[in-house]
Amino acid sequence: MAVESYVLKVAEVIEETNDAKSVAFEVPDDLQERFAYTPGQFLTVAVPSDQTGLAARCYSLSSSPHSGRHQITVKRTADGYASNWICDNLKAGDTMRLLPPSGIFTPKDINADLLLWGGGSGITPVISIARTALEKGSGKVVLFYANRDETSVIFAAELRELVAEHPDRFTVVHWLESVQGLPTQEGLKQFATYFADYTSFCCGPAPFMKAVATALKELEIPRDRRHQEKFVSLGGNPFGDVEEVLAAQKILAEADDGEEAGEAAFAGPVSIEVELDGNHYAFDDWDGKQVLLEFLESKGVDAPFSCREGNCSSCACIVLDGDISMKHNDVLDAEDLADGIRLTCQALPLTETLKISYNG
Numbered sequence: 001m002a003v004e005s006y007v008l009k010v011a012e013v014i015e016e017t018n019d020a021k022s023v024a025f026e027v028p029d030d031l032q033e034r035f036a037y038t039p040g041q042f043l044t045v046a047v048p049s050d051q052t053g054l055a056a057r058c059y060s061l062s063s064s065p066h067s068g069r070h071q072i073t074v075k076r077t078a079d080g081y082a083s084n085w086i087c088d089n090l091k092a093g094d095t096m097r098l099l100p101p102s103g104i105f106t107p108k109d110i111n112a113d114l115l116l117w118g119g120g121s122g123i124t125p126v127i128s129i130a131r132t133a134l135e136k137g138s139g140k141v142v143l144f145y146a147n148r149d150e151t152s153v154i155f156a157a158e159l160r161e162l163v164a165e166h167p168d169r170f171t172v173v174h175w176l177e178s179v180q181g182l183p184t185q186e187g188l189k190q191f192a193t194y195f196a197d198y199t200s201f202c203c204g205p206a207p208f209m210k211a212v213a214t215a216l217k218e219l220e221i222p223r224d225r226r227h228q229e230k231f232v233s234l235g236g237n238p239f240g241d242v243e244e245v246l247a248a249q250k251i252l253a254e255a256d257d258g259e260e261a262g263e264a265a266f267a268g269p270v271s272i273e274v275e276l277d278g279n280h281y282a283f284d285d286w287d288g289k290q291v292l293l294e295f296l297e298s299k300g301v302d303a304p305f306s307c308r309e310g311n312c313s314s315c316a317c318i319v320l321d322g323d324i325s326m327k328h329n330d331v332l333d334a335e336d337l338a339d340g341i342r343l344t345c346q347a348l349p350l351t352e353t354l355k356i357s358y359n360g
């Protein structure tokens with residue numbers, strides 16, 4: 001199977017702060033549909049590397065779909081390879097290899113009242129959601145935005161403009177660690193009390209996300225109104241020769257058969273129904289040795305994926321009937337699992353019949 005990656009030209013590089021740059025890509029007409037996205041989704045880019053050939057990294061789209069732009073915003077990670085390479089080297093006219101937009105950190109109802117939480121570079125998916133909701137939706141939008149200090153606030157001017165354009169619908173609360181110290185879980189909880197019927201989207205450093213998640217749980221905000229995006233680096237290479245990657249995975253799956261995966265998986269033909277992008281598929285010959293993503297690809301289904309390693313959630317589905325186990329999971333928490341969410345790139349069957357949906 002061919003690798004579904006595309007080479008795009010860099011249209012513009014914008015210095016946002018001392019340690020963050022936005023990169024806008026030119027998407028030609030024939031790729032517009034493939035690169036259509038919803039606010040909160042991300043692109044996966046291939047950063048050239050002398051050591052490994054390339055380093056694959058995910059970056060959220062900070063632009064909004066209706067703007068026609070495809071812009072990511074990259075903040076330097078101390079001693080990080082890819083983020084510093086992008087900030088040091090990329091310029092207009094360069095080209096990059098990318099995977100199309102992906103991800104499930106995106107509002108189902110753009111008219112809902114939204115409570116957005118951004119910490120540092122975590123603002124990128126969140127501002128895309130805010131821009132889209134303000135332009136295309138009708139609800140109220142509240143943003144709690146935490147930063148180290150004033151100079152590290154990405155999109156400060158755009159946020160001021162958005163507030164001026166939508167004074168009755170958009171509220172931004174800035175929190176500066178240099179002035180107010182770190183936000184406490186109790187303080188975040190008190191803040192959230194005022195917006196208990198809003199839908200939350202949170203992205204930022206791990207301690208910030210944990211504090212927000214705990215505060216929202218303590219307020220008993222239901223699971224379907226609490227969303228978070230974790231920024232982690234991919235360890236593997238979703239761009240490589242996919243034939244080779246799939247072959248290697250198959251050998252691994254076979255080797256695993258007598259061990260963890262083999263014991264858990266249902267041995268025998270499995271019947272599966274799949275809902276994806278308004279399409280309905282039914283197959284009755286999944287042998288339970290390939291992971292579900294590979295099985296669907298072998299049937300010609302255009303199933304979403306990025307890392308193929310269980311650490312990005314691009315491939316997530318909801319199990320509506322039956323059950324599946326996962327070989328590896330770095331991204332779903334206990335509540336996601338209880339809600340039936342599974343990573344198809346790691347999924348093996350536990351039951352003879354299954355029904356899954358990608359539609360959330």
Ligand SMILES: Cc1cc2nc3c(=O)[nH]c(=O)nc-3n(C[C@H](O)[C@H](O)[C@H](O)COP(=O)(O)OP(=O)(O)OC[C@H]3O[C@@H](n4cnc5c(N)ncnc54)[C@H](O)[C@@H]3O)c2cc1C
Pocket residue numbers: 042049050051052054055057058059060061072073074075076077079080081082083084103121124125229230231232233234312
């Ligand atoms: C869904 C998602 C969305 C994200 N969105 C954003 C975003 O909007 N903005 C943002 O800033 N970040 C975002 N991230 C985080 C981003 O993907 C990276 O994790 C982050 O930029 C840090 O990457 P880094 O390579 O600089 O640092 P690290 O991952 O810390 O880099 C160090 C790693 O690089 C390896 N390395 C060192 N030198 C080399 C070399 N020469 N060749 C190859 N490898 C080498 C090291 O072995 C080490 O593993 C997102 C992550 C996810 C999963």
Ligand code: FES
Pocket residue numbers: 304305306307308309310311312313314315316331343344345346
């Ligand atoms: S493709 Fe990344 S978790 Fe499955």
